[in-house]
Structure formats: structure tokens, C-alpha cells
Amino acid sequence: MNAKAAALNGVDVPNLFATLDVVRSHPEAASFQFRAANRMVSGTHSMSRISGFFGAGEERTHKAVHTYDADHPEVLTGADNGPTPVEFLLHALASCLTAGVANIASARGIRLNRVESSVTGDIDLMGLLGLDESVRNGYQEIRIDFEIEGDTDTTRLRELVERSVARSAVYDVLTNGVPVKVGFTTR
Amino acid sequence: MNAKAAALNGVDVPNLFATLDVVRSHPEAASFQFRAANRMVSGTHSMSRISGFFGAGEERTHKAVHTYDADHPEVLTGADNGPTPVEFLLHALASCLTAGVANIASARGIRLNRVESSVTGDIDLMGLLGLDESVRNGYQEIRIDFEIEGDTDTTRLRELVERSVARSAVYDVLTNGVPVKVGFTTR
Numbered sequence: 564m565n566a567k568a569a570a571l572n573g574v575d576v577p578n579l580f581a582t583l584d585v586v587r588s589h590p591e592a593a594s595f596q597f598r599a600a601n602r603m604v605s606g607t608h609s610m611s612r613i614s615g616f617f618g619a620g621e622e623r624t625h626k627a628v629h630t631y632d633a634d635h636p637e638v639l640t641g642a643d644n645g646p647t648p649v650e651f652l653l654h655a656l657a658s659c660l661t662a663g664v665a666n667i668a669s670a671r672g673i674r675l676n677r678v679e680s681s682v683t684g685d686i687d688l689m690g691l692l693g694l695d696e697s698v699r700n701g702y703q704e705i706r707i708d709f710e711i712e713g714d715t716d717t718t719r720l721r722e723l724v725e726r727s728v729a730r731s732a733v734y735d736v737l738t739n740g741v742p743v744k745v746g747f748t749t750r
Numbered sequence: 751m752n753a754k755a756a757a758l759n760g761v762d763v764p765n766l767f768a769t770l771d772v773v774r775s776h777p778e779a780a781s782f783q784f785r786a787a788n789r790m791v792s793g794t795h796s797m798s799r800i801s802g803f804f805g806a807g808e809e810r811t812h813k814a815v816h817t818y819d820a821d822h823p824e825v826l827t828g829a830d831n832g833p834t835p836v837e838f839l840l841h842a843l844a845s846c847l848t849a850g851v852a853n854i855a856s857a858r859g860i861r862l863n864r865v866e867s868s869v870t871g872d873i874d875l876m877g878l879l880g881l882d883e884s885v886r887n888g889y890q891e892i893r894i895d896f897e898i899e900g901d902t903d904t905t906r907l908r909e910l911v912e913r914s915v916a917r918s919a920v921y922d923v924l925t926n927g928v929p930v931k932v933g934f935t936t937r
Contacts, residue, residue, distance in 0.1 A: 573792030579827045586879055593875040597837045601844035603865035605760030606856070609848040611841040613833045618875075619825045626830045631818070631838075633845030638806045640766045641849070643813045646800045648846035648920050650784045651818075651838045654798040656930070657788035658820030659835035661796040662828070669793070678790035684928075688780040688805075691917050692773055701922035708933035717936050724934045730878050733835050735888035740927035741871075743843070746895035747911045749904050 574669035592619045607635040608644040639688075649702065653682040655733045656707060663727030668713060673723070675713040682707040705737065761856035779806045794822040795831040826875075836889065840869040842920045843894060850914030855900060860910070862900040869894040892924065 570576065586593050595618035601611040613629045615622060633648050635641025657680045668675050684705045690698035711720045728734050757763065773780050782805035788798040800816045802809060820835050822828025844867045855862050871892045877885035898907045915921050 570793075572790075573795065573829070575793075575827055582825075582827050583879060583881070586875065587881055590876055590882070593879065593881070595873045595875055596870055597834060597840060597873065598868065598870045599837060599840035599844055601841070601848055601867045601869065603759075603848050603852055603862065606757075606762075606852050607849035608760065609845045609852075609865075611844055613837050613841065616823070616837075618823070623823065623825065625823065625833065629833050631841050631845075633841065633849070635849060636803070636805070636810065636812065638810065640762055640769050640853075642760075646812065646816050647784060647803075648842045648849065649923070650786060650800050650803075651842040651845070652920065652923060653784060653786040654788070654800065654818050654820065655835045655838040655842065657786055657798055658796045658818075658838070660932075661788055661790050662794035662820070662822060662835065665790055665793050665796075666827075675790065678796075680788045681785065682788070683783055683785045686782045686784065686919060688773065688782055689777055691919050691922075692770060692780065693917060694770070694774055694780070695777070699922055699926070700917055701919040701926070702928045704929045704931065706931045706933065708935070710935050710937075712937055720936050721934050724932060728932055730880060730887055732873060732878050732888040733839065734930060735878075735886055736836070736839060737923060738927050738930050739886070739888070740925050741889045742891045743921060743925050744891065744893045745847075745911060745915055746893065747908050748895070748897050749907050750897075750899055 571669040571672065572665050572675045574665055576669050579666060579670060594618070604644070605642070607641040609633055649684060649686065652737065653684055653705070656705065656737060657682045659731045659733035660707065660709075660724070660727045663731050664709070664711065664723045667726050668723050673713050673715045673719060675711065677712040678709065680707050680709045758856040758859065759852050759862045761852055763856050766853060766857060781805070791831070792829070794828040796820055836871060836873065839924065840871055840892065843892065843924060844869045846918045846920035847894065847911070847914045850918050851896070851898065851910045854913050855910050860900050860902045860906065862898065864897065864899040867894050867896045
């Protein structure tokens with residue numbers, strides 16, 4: 564059985580397990596560093612570039628250089644040249660949990676027919692606008708709802724989501740927070 | 751003086767202050783809800799769609815529908831059809847802080863010649879791969895370094911970053927965490 568034949572849901576399961584074995588015996592390979600570079604375009608419109616990262620012992624680059632705009636909408640005096648920064652948090656959460664569902668389902672031999680999710684975040688701008696010190700700057704709450712169809716029962720499909728949540732990098736960061744250090748230089 | 755003439759750094763400052771006045775007298779206008787919809791494409795590759803949001807009392811849509819791929823890199827047995835979900839967290843952070851710097855500088859009458867930042871996140875995959883329970887799933891630490899040039903002194907430029915950090919929605923969510931509710935349905 565070659566790797567292609569063993570792919571389930573687009574996940575190369577033998578390669579997935581082989582990767583786990585490699586990392587288990589070489590824990591230093593598990594150290595990754597991800598990066599983005601951002602520059603202001605005009606006003607609240609900025610653009611990030613994502614290309615290189617470090618992982619599995621060496622410098623790497625994505626197959627393509629990715630650039631992303633972000634902006635504030637016109638109702639918040641931006642020019643709406645892209646989604647707001649907080650909307651990218653929602654994309655990050657959904658894509659992380661969905662990748663986990665795909666990997667876990669494949670490892671368990673479950674074929675997925677559909678994985679969709681909708682994610683919403685509630686935010687009261689009285690906080691970040693500095694108008695009410697009792698209101699936080701960020702989201703009050705995020706909700707994500709999955710709709711999944713696959714060749715197993717409801718309980719096992721639900722367990723895919725639960726296991727993905729338990730192992731998600733983005734879910735961990737969003738729910739538990741992470742130390743952020745901010746530096747500044749000028750010329 | 752019309753609004754265009756008053757724009758500084760691409761920020762329409764009179765409109766910015768007018769918006770603050772409106773929200774101050776109509777706090778209910780400050781309730782926003784942002785959204786994304788995601789679907790699995792194949793394996794760890796998924797795609798999110800960002801279009802509609804609620805804010806300032808009504809349903810709204812961005813000028814364009816935005817779609818974003820995310821994937822795992824090949825070294826993590828993905829197909830590298832996009833950045834990883836955790837890289838979008840870095841873009842969200844940089845773009846949020848940069849938008850804040852632009853707004854705050856403009857409100858203070860400071861002209862910005864350049865705002866650039868590089869952001870990095872360190873992650874040990876022993877956690878999310880389930881190989882070491884003592885390691886968290888998400889980033890251990892995120893660092894963001896700004897390089898800013900403008901028509902004022904170093905102290906006032908540095909204060910732009912400090913004030914932006916103090917009012918950033920994404921910085922708040924990443925450093926303090928946010929409740930995330932996860933739902934599941936099938937057919």
C-alpha cells in the first residue's frame with residue numbers, strides 16, 4: 564500500500580504517523596517559529612507578508628509568498644480595503660480546528676464528506692475606542708459551530724471536534740492567552 | 751476645511767472624532783459582531799469566507815468578499831496550500847497594532863513616514879502533536895518589533911506604540927484570552 568492509496572480525506576495517514584515517530588525520537592524537530600512582516604499602506608490599511616518559517620531543524624519557505632490586507636470598515640472611518648484584524652482571528656480559529664478534525668478523522672479511519680463551520684465574535688467598541696474603561700478592548704466571546712458529515716455515527720463525529728479542540732494551537736492561544744512582547748525602534 | 755484636506759496618514763481625522771462623538775452619545779452603536787465561514791477543502795487545507803458583519807446598529811458587508819486558504823506545510827504532512835492558522839494570528843496582531851498607530855498618530859497630528867513591523871511566534875509542536883503533556887498546544891511567546899519613522903521625536907513615536915497596545919482588540923484577545931464556545935451538529 565503506497566502513501567497515496569492510504570490517503571483519507573486528503574490526509575496522508577502513513578506519513579502523518581511517520582512524522583509523529585520522527586518527532587517522538589527527535590523532540591528538537593518540534594521547535595517551530597512562524598513569522599509575518601507588516602507595513603502600513605495608508606491609515607488603518609496595512610499589508611502583511613507571510614513566507615519564511617523555521618521548523619524541523621531548518622529554515623523553510625511556503626510554496627508561495629502570501630500577502631494579506633487588513634483595514635477598518637468605512638463605518639469605523641477606515642477604507643475597507645480588507646477585513647478587520649479581528650476577523651482574521653476567526654479565520655485562524657476555524658482553520659485550525661478544521662485541520663485538526665481532518666487529521667484526527669483520518670487517523671481514526673473516518674471518511675469526512677463535509678466539514679463546515681461558522682464563527683462569530685462579539686465586540687463592544689466602547690472599550691477600544693476608550694469610551695468605557697469597564698469594557699475590554701477585544702472580543703467578549705467567540706462562538707464556532709461545526710457541521711460535519713462522515714461515514715460514522717454522531718458520537719464519533721462529535722468526538723473529532725472535541726479532540727481537535729483539545730489539541731488546537733489557535734484554540735489554546737485564544738482561550739488561554741500568550742505572552743506578547745512589543746519592541747520599538749526608529750531612525 | 752473639508753475632510754479630505756484634514757486627512758493625515760490617510761486617516762480622516764474629523765470623521766474619526768465625529769465617530770467617537772456619535773458612539774459616546776449612542777453606546778448601542780458600539781456593539782459589533784464579526785464573522786467567518788470555513789469549509790474543509792482537502793486534508794488540512796480549508797478556506798474561510800469573510801463578508802458580512804453587524805455594527806453601528808445594522809447588518810453590513812465588506813466592499814468585497816474575502817476568501818483565505820489555510821493549510822499545514824508539507825513538513826507537517828499538509829499540502830501547503832496557504833499559511834498555517836497560527837500565522838494568521840500574527841497578521842491579525844500586526845495589522846491591529848498598526849491601525850492603532852495610524853489612528854493615534856493622526857489624532858495627535860503626527861505625520862508617519864513609515865510603519866513596519868515584524869512578528870514572530872515560537873511554538874513547540876510536542877504539545878499539539880500530543881507527545882508531551884507538559885507543553886502547551888499554542889505559541890509559547892509572540893514578539894512584535896516596530897520600526898516607525900515620523901515627524902516627531904523618538905519618545906512620541908514610542909508612545910504611539912504604547913497607546914496602540916493599550917487599545918488593541920487583538921493584543922487584548924491574545925494576551926488575556928477570550929471565552930470560545932464550540933458547537934457541533936450533523937445530519
